[in-house]
Amino acid sequence: MIGRNEDSKASWPKHFVVHPAQTFNDAQQFKSKDNDFTMPLPKTAMRYTATPEWTAKYGLFEEDGINEANVSMSATESAYSNALVLAADPLVADGIQEEAMVTVVLPYVTSAKEGVQRLGKLVETYGTAETNGILFADLHEAWYLETGAGHQWVAQRIPDDGYAVVANQLAIQQIDFADHDNFMFADGIEEFVQQHHLNPDANGFNFRHIFGTTGTSDEMYNTPRVWIGQKMFNPEIEQSPTDEELPFIRYASKRLSVNDVQAFLSNHYEGTDYDPVGREATHKHAFRPISLAKTQESHVLQLRPNVPSAMAGVQWLAMGVAAQSNYVPFYTAINNTPLAYQRGQGKYAANSAYWTFKLASVLLDAHYRHFETPYRQSQLKLQADLGTHLRESDVKALKLSGDALIQYLTDSNAESAKRALNTYTDLISDLITNSTDFSPLNFNTDENL
Template identity: 50%
Template sequence: MTHQLGRSSCTSILIGKSATTDGSVIIGRNEDAKTAWPKHLAFNQHEIIENNFFKSKDNKFELTLPQEKYAYSSTPEWTDKYGIFEEDGINEFHVAMSATESAYANDRVQAADPFNEKSGILEEAMVTVVLPYIKTAREGVERLGKIVQEHGAAEADGILFADKNEAWYMEIGSGHHYVAQRIPDDSYAVVANQLAIEKVNFRDPANFITSPGLQEFVNQNNLWPQNQPFNFRLIFGTHDDSDLTYNTPRIWSGQKLLTPSHEQSPTTFNLPFIQRPDHPIAIQDAQRVLSDHYNGSQYDLSKAKNPARFRPISIATTQESHLLQLRNDDMYHWLAMGIPSQSVYIPFYPQGTKVPTMFKYGKKEFTTNSAYWVFKEASVLVDRNWSKYGSLLTNTQKQTNEQLVKLRYDTDKKLHKLSQQEEKLKLINTANQKLANCAIKNYQQLIAQLITLQTEDSPLKFKIDPNL
């Protein structure tokens, strides 16, 4: 994630508007780094800032920014000691961004165009210096691309962009070179810590954006035969044994959930980047992908008898999981704090101005006033005996999800009847607090139930006479 904390090990999903049940464009990602590293929710307001300047706390990257800063949601770290790491959000022009999906470039490419670790752009800065200054997903790719060209990149990354019309996935493969591909409207992509984009069509600017001189760079450094199709994954990416236990199984799992008709192996380098679903994808299907731990299969880590063969999508190091949904004039920042398979996705309205109280708090050590720690506490208690307490968690999730979707549905109906912006904002702020309260209250009740039941699990018990 940062140089101090280690690279993040996320899983991403991007879905085109014709592949969803309601015409939404959806992008999302699990932010994975440490088992105890709280995140907050933030609603950053529209500002005019003279001498607007960004300076990284992680390396020496600096950038002069436009004076006008658009409003946007984000999920920053509990501390900015190592950088802000805003990670994801939707801005006032209905543009979504998630950054980053950490990846790895091979030695050949790095020798020719090494990463600028000292002053190139890192994950921690990307959302902060891009999302508040763009009006379309394509503009996001172009703005970040220009920064990489001028300042260099400090690491290999994948970055997700979306607006209500299209989703783009951008990959930085070396110090100054990148490719971005538009996700076809009828398709989706699942990405897991690998450079994933395959064949690049340089004659199709509607669907591909590349760094200037990319082909020439590859040709001059003899990185790929000129008579072969230009395959970004094969030229820039890695292909080693660790990929087959750490990365490709997650892609296989996501595609197996959404396209079960395709028979594939979890240990193959030939899984496609772009895939078509067998059926239209609902937001709950996307949540299911990001919550997956090979549920019920021979690889499911929640079953004590199963050895840890493959790294799952939903894992203990997930800090938060988000899905950013854009449809016409509607936009939702679905946020699950902690491990998504043990949490719930709350459909926040990103244009709000008041952050629900408990989503503003949480430090490295456990506290009871933090949304992050409420969901983590429930996870820890269920983990003591998944087979015994898992059904309690599942029941709470089902009940909470139903209540959250109903709250959002009712709020949407009211919002669409309002014309005054001030009235809309008041309703949105009230709704965001209600959504947060619903999830927190249900999980606090679950925690109380788990603690009460677990008083019986103490090894310090001895019983002979049932009356004693």
């Protein structure tokens, strides 16, 4: 399982789409509408799912998906490099950046490791315009890649029994250049660091120390989110939310389910003094929460080894604010996505999945204390219902194959979307109805007057 929140603007819709497999006779080329990054593409592309922006005017930003080889990719987690390394290898204005990464990598790779290799080669060849973290997984392993300067990158395999929590900062620590099963890296990165005297440590090669940033901005914006994730998965370990040396890899004290991952991505420091909507919060907005008003969508990409290949990939999508939305499970071996998930532009529209979830969250925010409990009860009931529907669909899908299976999975997705949207439409109706008496123009008087 890999997952991430895509944060940009409080009202900036995302769509959920599937691109069919294609083979072209002529040479293909990608050209970014954002920064003019240009590169050739293979003539054959696999089917893959994605969550692009509602408009391609500023670039595609397909962000996350699963391809027909059951490789998942999530790009990207924006991060920052320090001025010392950027002076030695500046970012490249027309290099590859996050808006293009899924589009030029995911349709062309058959394993997570191959995804790392393809993206790493593109960074070395064309340079990158940003510092980023990118997630890859397949049925056997997960990898995390970070770019550190214009042409520098490293990647680490996440242990099968481990997990990693990453915020908007470089996170990978010690690199073992002799361990090719667990580390990959840019050609010549050791020599680059030595030549420019970039390593602040006397021993070892700590990528975070060499390429990353530290300071009060990280301690308010980044490390607290890593801290709360590790607190959720390892509550027995005492740590500080402003600790700059929180480990990249941890080993959870229990087995983690997809619901645990969703709970983390929906977290806003519940149960601590730092919850901005907590009843007992004493440090409101001291730290940047994980679940944010500016979240466009949140996703968990799950690859299940215990079912046939076409059923293995499940893309759990929560449109809008994760804490105030629901993760809807979508099979990825499909021929279409639900229409409501293909709709939504810059202004509210009732037929858009994104805007339906956003409207519910806006109505909740207006009277949060009053509606928090019934809202959460609706979420939990829907979460269980969607999980039941997925299990029942798995059983029925096992009896199918070929085109009939693909169509069934597509139809099952439509039913999942219908259940989620019906629940939130009813929730919106209740919120509006029960908000009508909260007007500041109200006055306590005879109920007949």
